[in-house]
Amino acid sequence: MNANQEHEEGFKGENTGQAAPSTPPSAPAVEALPPHRKMGFGQRIVVALLLTVVLVPPAAGFYSYFSGIPLHLLAGSNEDEESGSSAPPGVSLVSGRPHTLQVPEEVSTALGIRKNQRDEVAIAEAPTRMRPIVLPGSTTLDPTRLARVRARFAPAKVVQIAQVWDHSPKTGQTEFRELRQGDSVSKGDLLGIFYSADVGIKKNDLLDALVQLELDQRILDEAEKHSEAVPTVFLNTYFRAVQGDRNAIGRALNNLKLWDIPQSEIDALHTEAKKISADKNAWFKSPEGRWVKGENQANGGKVDHDKETENPWGRVTLRAPFDGVVVERNVHTDEMVVDNTVNLFQIADVNRLLVIASCPEDELPELEDLRGSERRWTVHTVGVASATGLSGTIDEIGYVIDPNQHTAIIKGYVDNPGKRIRAGQYVTATVNVPPPHDVVEIPTSALVDDGLQSLVFVQPDPALPHFTMRRVQVTQRFDHTVFVRNTPIPKEEQLTAQEADEGLLPKEPLRPGERVLLSGTLELKAALLDLESRPVKQPTDRIAKTRARSRSDLESQRAKKPKTGTG
Known part of the structure; x- marks a missing residue:
């Protein structure tokens, strides 16, 4: 292999990322390193979000501090239009009039404030009703028509309670029963029959006085017929005896009347005295007289047992003093009454x-x-x-x-x-x-109560759709109207320290003749509180200038930034 071929072989090795062998084939091979791990797509998104949350706010704060641009100018231009506003569109505050709203006609119609070209208002007037x-x-x-029937004589035995004719729930038939609580009685009706030894003694005293008077009067009359033959002292003696009998009769009558003994029973004594005086043997027909004559009074005798045990002189009847209802009964048959202060019956009109x-x-x-x-x-x-x-x-x-x-x-x-x-x-x-002099009367529908204060909306000028919210003092409430104070309220009563901390309004009087709103008061209150709770806005031209200056500063800073070329 020549030199050119070796050069080309090395160049190819560099392009393919493989190193040219620098050692002879006989040298040992070097161990390869593990490949480097790369982040997945999801992990890169999470890291990017974390970096954005951590780095962007501080960066924006530093930028706002050094550039002089407020942070709210960096937000959208529609920030002033809050989507959660509760105030109806078009309703606005009246400048220079605290707690006063200007309501457009279309909003007044929608809220029911204006109907048939007239505002739903009422005039505060002086009360006309009691x-x-x-x-x-x-x-x-x-208490002046309550009779407490008592036994003025004691001891006394109850022998009978008055009977009334009534329907029996047990048998389903009408039958007699004893008088009881809740029954109606008329004047003179029988309540009960009693036997009293004291009453018997007083009746016997009256009977004795009547018989004695009859006898003494007869002797005196016969002596006066023969006055020439009778000594004067004898006439005077029997004249005195007659006067004493009359006094005894009067004393016995007074005692019986004090005990409310019926006049019919007293008349019966007088009749009995006439019989005794007319027939000298009449007494022997009585139980006592028969006993004196030696007749057997035991159970084996021939005398009627009912008449034998009857004591007409000790018999006492209690009767109703006037028409009324029995509200109390405290006796029963065969009871012995020993306390004359106990109410046996109470009759009430x-x-x-x-x-x-x-x-x-x-x-x-x-x-x-x-x-x-x-x-x-x-x-x-x-x-x-x-x-x-x-x-x-x-x-x-x-x-x-x-x-x-x-x-x-x-x-x-x-x-x-x-x-x-x-x-x-x-x-x-x-x-x-009569109603107080320091209040006016308005309908209940004009009042807005939230548990802390009572509010009304007053229309100062009938020609303008302006409504002022005012806190009033309610003195009396009725079904459809309320009384509201119309006189000046002392300063210490207008607004307490606790009420001031809670943001309540001071109390103000409501004058006669003022117009109060009847409809849409709840909606206007919510709109007023919403509008008054918003921060005070800067003038529109000032905001525009601030935004223009901020944008020019940004552009100037961008122009001053040096541009870097590529070499």
């Missing part, structure tokens, strides 16, 4: 009930200012028509304030037609008082 005060309370029995209500102490002055016929209330409870209620009068305003509830007791009466209301029912008593 202000109701609702008082919780309950009903109770009229339920045609009228007493209402006891609780009034907060801050409402008392207005109630006390009511005079005469103004002191009336309407009571609502179960069993009464909810629309009308029951009308009644306020008869008493308590002077003592409950220190725990800070309320006073208010008492009054209401009629109970049909006896549908019961004692102890919960009631609400509504008292209408």
Whole structure:
């Protein structure tokens, strides 16, 4: 092989990446190195993203700092148009008027603010309706129409309770049963029959006085017929005896009447005394007289056992003092009453009930200012028509304030037609008082409540679509209207420190005659808060100049950058 061939062989070896053998074939072969590993396509993308996140923000910050171009100028030109804005298009703030919006006509129509070429507004006016005060309370029995029937004599045995004719749920038939709680009674109806030894003694005293008077009067009359033959002292003695009998009769009658012994039973004593006086042997027909005559009074005797055990003089009847309902019964048959202070029966006239209500102490002055016929209330409870209620009068305003509830007791009466209301029912008593002088009345729909403040939108000029949001102080709420304060509010009550920290508005009065918006208030509030929360924008010409200067600076920096050629 000549020199030229060797040169060509070496050149080919260089082009193919293979080294020409520099050692003779007899030399040992050198071990080959492993090939170099390359990154995949996905790994290169991840590394590029990480480098971008780590290096781009600092680079942009350094560039903005040294070039003087603000970062927001590096963003898109539509940055000022926020996609999440809640303000309707066209609604804008009125310059120089705080919390005031200018609403275009098409937006007013869409929000329902303007209908039929008229704005949906209401005029704040002085209240024309009475202000109701609702008082919780309950009903109770009229104490002036509640009879407590007691035994004024003790001891006494209950031998019978009055019977009434009623339907029996057990047998399904109508039958007699004992009088019980809830039954209606009329004046004079029988309640129960008792036997009392004391009453028997008092009746015997009256009977004895009647018989003795009959006898002494007869002797005196016979002596006066023969006065010429009778000593004067004898006439005077029997005249004195007659007067003593009359005094004994009066004393016995007073005791029986004090115990409410019926007049019919007293009349029966007078009839019995006439019989005894007319027939000297009439007493021997009584059980006592038969016993004196030696007749057998035991069970084996021939005398009627029912008549034998009957004691007409100790028999006492209790009767209803007036028409009413039995609200309490505390006795039963064969019971021995030993305490004359126990209420055996209570009869209540339920045609009228007493209402006891609780009034907060801050409402008392207005109630006390009511005079005469103004002191009336309407009571609502179960069993009464909810629309009308029951009308009644306020008869008493308590002077003592409950220190725990800070309320006073208010008492009054209401009629109970049909006896549908019961004692102890919960009631609400509504008292209408004149409205305050420092408020105006507006519809409830004009008020925007968010739990922290009460807002209205006022239209200062009817000719302009400008609406100002104002915080007001609500003093009373009703179904369809509210009372809003119209007098100046003290500075310490306008806005507290906590309210100021929460960003609330100060309270302002609402004057009579001002126009308040009725529709679209929630939407306008959201738009106003959105517009007022945006940062203050720079004038348009200033922004344009800043952007133009920044672009010229960039172009000048690019021009100054040296260009590198290829050699």
